[in-house]
Amino acid sequence: MNLESPQAVAAALRSVDYLPDDRISQVVFLANRLDKPILVEGPAGVGKTELAKALSRVTGKDLIRLQCYEGLDEAKALYEWNYKKQLLRIQADVDHDWEEIEQDIFSEDFLLTRPLLEAIRSENPVVLLIDEVDRVEVETEALLLEILSDFQVSIPELGTMEARTQPMVVLTSNNTRELSEALKRRCLFLHIDYPDAQREQEILAARVPGLSEHLAAQVARVARSIRSLDLKKAPSVSETIDWARTLLALSIDDVDEDILGDTLHVLLKYQTDIEKAAKELTSSPQA
Amino acid sequence: MLGVITGFIDELRAAGVPVSMVEAIDGMRAVEAIEIGDRVALRETLRATLIKNQRHERAFDTAFDVYFSTVPLPDSTPVEEGTRPDLPSADGSDRAPFDIDALLDDLLQALAGLDEEAMRRGVRTAVDELAGMEPGRPVGGTYYLYRTLRRLDLADLEARLIDALTQDEELSEFDRRLLREEVEARLEQLRQEIEEEIRRRLVADRGRDAVARTLRRPLIEDIDLMHATTKDLQEMEAAIGPLTRKLAARLARRRRKRAGRLDFRRTMRKSLATGGVPVEPQFRHPRPHRPEVWLLCDISGSMATFSRFTLQFTHAMATHFSKLRSFAFVDTIDEVTDFFGAGVDFGSALLRVTTEAEVVWLDGHSDYGNSLETFNARYGRQLTPRTTVIVTGDARNNYRAPRDKVLGEIAASARALVWLNPEPRAYWDTGDSAMSHYATHCTSVHEVRTLRQLEQFIEELTLPGTRAAQNA
Ligand SMILES: Nc1ncnc2c1ncn2[C@@H]1O[C@H](COP(=O)(O)OP(=O)(O)O)[C@@H](O)[C@H]1O
Ligand SMILES: [Mg+2]
Numbered sequence: 001m002n003l004e005s006p007q008a009v010a011a012a013l014r015s016v017d018y019l020p021d022d023r024i025s026q027v028v029f030l031a032n033r034l035d036k037p038i039l040v041e042g043p044a045g046v047g048k049t050e051l052a053k054a055l056s057r058v059t060g061k062d063l064i065r066l067q068c069y070e071g072l073d074e075a076k077a078l079y080e081w082n083y084k085k086q087l088l089r090i091q092a093d094v095d096h097d098w099e100e101i102e103q104d105i106f107s108e109d110f111l112l113t114r115p116l117l118e119a120i121r122s123e124n125p126v127v128l129l130i131d132e133v134d135r136v137e138v139e140t141e142a143l144l145l146e147i148l149s150d151f152q153v154s155i156p157e158l159g160t161m162e163a164r165t166q167p168m169v170v171l172t173s174n175n176t177r178e179l180s181e182a183l184k185r186r187c188l189f190l191h192i193d194y195p196d197a198q199r200e201q202e203i204l205a206a207r208v209p210g211l212s213e214h215l216a217a218q219v220a221r222v223a224r225s226i227r228s229l230d231l232k233k234a235p236s237v238s239e240t241i242d243w244a245r246t247l248l249a250l251s252i253d254d255v256d257e258d259i260l261g262d263t264l265h266v267l268l269k270y271q272t273d274i275e276k277a278a279k280e281l282t283s284s285p286q287a
Numbered sequence: 288m289l290g291v292i293t294g295f296i297d298e299l300r301a302a303g304v305p306v307s308m309v310e311a312i313d314g315m316r317a318v319e320a321i322e323i324g325d326r327v328a329l330r331e332t333l334r335a336t337l338i339k340n341q342r343h344e345r346a347f348d349t350a351f352d353v354y355f356s357t358v359p360l361p362d363s364t365p366v367e368e369g370t371r372p373d374l375p376s377a378d379g380s381d382r383a384p385f386d387i388d389a390l391l392d393d394l395l396q397a398l399a400g401l402d403e404e405a406m407r408r409g410v411r412t413a414v415d416e417l418a419g420m421e422p423g424r425p426v427g428g429t430y431y432l433y434r435t436l437r438r439l440d441l442a443d444l445e446a447r448l449i450d451a452l453t454q455d456e457e458l459s460e461f462d463r464r465l466l467r468e469e470v471e472a473r474l475e476q477l478r479q480e481i482e483e484e485i486r487r488r489l490v491a492d493r494g495r496d497a498v499a500r501t502l503r504r505p506l507i508e509d510i511d512l513m514h515a516t517t518k519d520l521q522e523m524e525a526a527i528g529p530l531t532r533k534l535a536a537r538l539a540r541r542r543r544k545r546a547g548r549l550d551f552r553r554t555m556r557k558s559l560a561t562g563g564v565p566v567e568p569q570f571r572h573p574r575p576h577r578p579e580v581w582l583l584c585d586i587s588g589s590m591a592t593f594s595r596f597t598l599q600f601t602h603a604m605a606t607h608f609s610k611l612r613s614f615a616f617v618d619t620i621d622e623v624t625d626f627f628g629a630g631v632d633f634g635s636a637l638l639r640v641t642t643e644a645e646v647v648w649l650d651g652h653s654d655y656g657n658s659l660e661t662f663n664a665r666y667g668r669q670l671t672p673r674t675t676v677i678v679t680g681d682a683r684n685n686y687r688a689p690r691d692k693v694l695g696e697i698a699a700s701a702r703a704l705v706w707l708n709p710e711p712r713a714y715w716d717t718g719d720s721a722m723s724h725y726a727t728h729c730t731s732v733h734e735v736r737t738l739r740q741l742e743q744f745i746e747e748l749t750l751p752g753t754r755a756a757q758n759a
Contacts, residue, residue, distance in 0.1 A: 005322075006328060022327050022331060023331045023334070023335075026321075026327070026328055026331035026332060026335070027331065027335045030317055030320065030321070030332060030335060030336075033320045034316070034317060034320060039339075041341065083566060083567060083568075084561075084566045084567065087561075087564060087566050088566075091564065137536075138536075175341075175528075175529055176528065176529060176532055177529050177532045177533060177536075178529050178530070178533060181307075181339075184339040184340075185307060185309055185310060185339070187339075188335040188336060189334075189335055189336075189338060189339045189340075190335060191341045191344065196472075197469070197472070218465070221465040221468065221469060222465065224468065224472075225464070225465060225468055228468070230632075230634065231632075232632050255461075256459060256461055257459075257460075257461040260461070272631075272632055272635075281461070281464070282461070283460065
């Protein structure tokens with residue numbers, strides 16, 4: 001699909017049910033034009049991960065995802081030798097010359113490629129999603145950075161593995177930790193916040209089939225209203241979607257304060273938040 | 288255009304936003320790839336390349352308005368030059384009398400129908416007729432904004448807009464509230480448009496650099512914590528989370544080996560499945576190091592804003608350290624750890640600290656000596672060589688004796704003792720500040736007047752290893 005202008009990007013994303021704003025379309029356009037990674041930051045559930053998935057759908061490229069977590073290391077991100085297979089190979093072949101065996105077991109056949117290596121070794125270009133990068137330690141971040149700048153991996157036993165194709169890279173962060181300046185410098189920075197009511201209504205329309213326009217507008221406005229309160233955790237887009245689905249399942253076509261009070265737990269996760277929102281938005285505070 | 292971009296980047300830097308050379312070059316390159324006559328494309332391109340922290344977006348937006356306000360918006364008919372002079376001549380005698388009701392009707396229609404073009408037209412007329420802008424007058428944009436808004440009477444406009452959108456329906460209280468918020472959002476947009484229009488004209492009159500200078504506000508990380516407004520503090524709250532996590536990581540840091548040690552027993556057990564060949568070596572997980580932190584916060588009147596901030600900090604820390612204990616003091620000290628338990632929001636914690644903690648013993652004037660002695664007597668024996676003690680306070684002791692010896696005892700029982708002082712270093716030891724008495728007992732002392740300094744303190748923090756770690 002054509003990504004030759006921000007408008008074309010917007011249309012393409014819409015066609016796969018991702019509703020971008022001007023900022024998102026512009027940054028995606030630039031990333032594609034300049035071959036730069038995008039670092040998407042923002043609160044949970046505003047469509048960061050989904051953006052990478054939508055890009056994969058739009059471009060028809062495979063999505064390779066590296067989910068980050070505390071303790072993620074090279075062996076899980078990049079590659080690992082398949083010990084088991086190597087040992088079995090050694091055992092099966094005791095008569096052979098050791099040098100020969102050694103050469104054999106340190107060949108690509110015995111390599112377990114992990115997402116990063118897989119992404120650059122792929123025959124066809126892929127979308128590489130490095131999800132929730134703020135969860136890894138700073139040291140691991142440096143590793144990612146190296147790959148993103150060199151597009152090659154050097155494996156001591158095997159030599160340098162060059163990229164066959166260059167992936168389109170999306171990194172996401174929930175900003176629980178400040179990322180290193182070096183990483184940020186490499187990327188186009190895209191902060192996504194909660195959508196305005198207009199766009200949220202469109203997202204609801206795209207993601208919840210059968211939802212009436214009236215209800216979509218109401219849900220979006222209620223979400224905005226609740227987000228303006230001082231809460232521990234504001235409702236995310238995924239939660240407003242869940243809420244809309246709940247309303248639909250209950251055959252509700254107009255929200256009033258009783259219905260809101262009864263279903264607030266779908267939107268909010270903390271009891272203190274539920275109480276606060278009930279107090280603010282409904283005249284009958286309840287648990 | 289390149290010249291303007293350079294000026295713009297200079298302005299960002301002057302406002303405190305760190306834009307590196309690489310980023311500046313990236314920004315210029317990226318601009319070459321886009322439609323230059325499209326303000327939105329230009330703005331988002333510069334934003335994505337130059338700004339790498341959401342905290343800096345406000346400064347970016349302000350500067351962008353000043354430097355690029357004349358770049359046309361996408362799909363808008365360009366402002367016809369010369370239909371109206373940008374700044375009306377003082378007499379204005381040759382024009383038909385201005386009809387404010389007609390303007391209000393136009394704006395109302397534009398707002399009700401979400402017609403942005405019409406709204407912008409209305410905004411231009413409003414600024415022409417109501418702002419009373421005079422060339423060369425050294426007043427800021429807020430003055431003109433205020434004048435325009437007062438004449439437009441937004442409260443009245445809001446009521447009329449609600450009526451227009453209600454269309455005679457009976458609305459429940461709930462629906463009214465939602466509608467009111469919708470209307471407020473649209474009026475806010477109107478307000479912003481007016482502000483931008485005024486800026487545009489100020490720039491035409493006085494030049495970009497001059498206007499940018501008057502609009503420059505300190506970044507959130509540069510606001511003096513002693514004088515921060517409640518709104519500033521709320522904005523800071525968002526920045527504190529990531530910072531405390533960084534601090535947690537710093538305190539927990541020790542020389543780490545890449546993986547844990549080989550777990551011989553588990554490796555052998557596992558090897559039974561493969562005929563005794565140790566196919567999968569098993570490693571012990573390196574045990575994460577759980578630092579203990581005790582925070583001692585001066586929450587006296589002289590520290591009002593700062594103590595709110597330190598308590599925010601405490602609150603954020605409590606989510607990252609399971610072993611955090613916090614204490615508040617004025618002229619005596621009380622433990623407040625339990626007020627900050629998991630799942631407690633900051634507001635309720637603050638309320639409990641101010642109403643339940645027993646921090647005043649005598650007269651409610653700071654008494655560091657008594658607070659520290661009480662602390663040591665009550666809790667000192669629970670300090671361990673793994674505990675890092677952080678004191679936050681201005682060390683202003685109301686001319687009482689410092690009684691700092693006890694701080695030495697506290698320091699000796701702990702891993703480290705760090706003092707954060709929110710006053711400029713130059714004021715330490717002036718008046719009733721006893722800072723240097725206390726400083727002699729501290730592992731380190733830091734001026735922390737801003738978030739930036741707090742961040743710096745965290746960046747540079749190196750503490751002696753815990754004794755447990757040294758033995759390992
Ligand atoms: N702009 C959008 N267009 C369509 N759906 C969206 C959009 N933003 C969020 N969503 C919905 O919200 C859900 C959560 O988004 P996700 O990308 O998982 O959030 P996160 O930002 O935490 O990665 C998605 O599955 C999708 O259904
Ligand atoms: Mg995600």
